[in-house]
Amino acid sequence: MSQSFSPPDTPKFRQLWQNQEGLCAICSKMMPMSRADVAHSTLWKKWRPTFDHIIPRAHEGSDDITNLRLAHAICNKRRGTGKG
Numbered sequence: 836m837s838q839s840f841s842p843p844d845t846p847k848f849r850q851l852w853q854n855q856e857g858l859c860a861i862c863s864k865m866m867p868m869s870r871a872d873v874a875h876s877t878l879w880k881k882w883r884p885t886f887d888h889i890i891p892r893a894h895e896g897s898d899d900i901t902n903l904r905l906a907h908a909i910c911n912k913r914r915g916t917g918k919g
């Protein structure tokens with residue numbers, strides 16, 4: 836078991852992080868940059884920054900940076916499964 840507790844360290848990630856100043860695109864709250872920023876791994880799983888497709892892939896959205904933004908895993912999930 837070698838689970839990574841770091842967000843994806845890619846140019847896309849860093850660019851988006853900078854653009855958004857570390858804030859979630861959905862709830863506008865600060866995202867933890869690494870596992871060390873949160874008290875528990877369960878919290879990290881909920882709050883870690885993830886890529887959110889502005890236009891979903893199912894609707895022919897691309898993986899281009901212009902179609903991506905960073906959001907908490909939990910916000911991304913909520914949005915993905917609809918309201919409620």
Ligand SMILES: [Zn+2]
Binds near residue numbers: 861
């Ligand atoms: Zn959020």
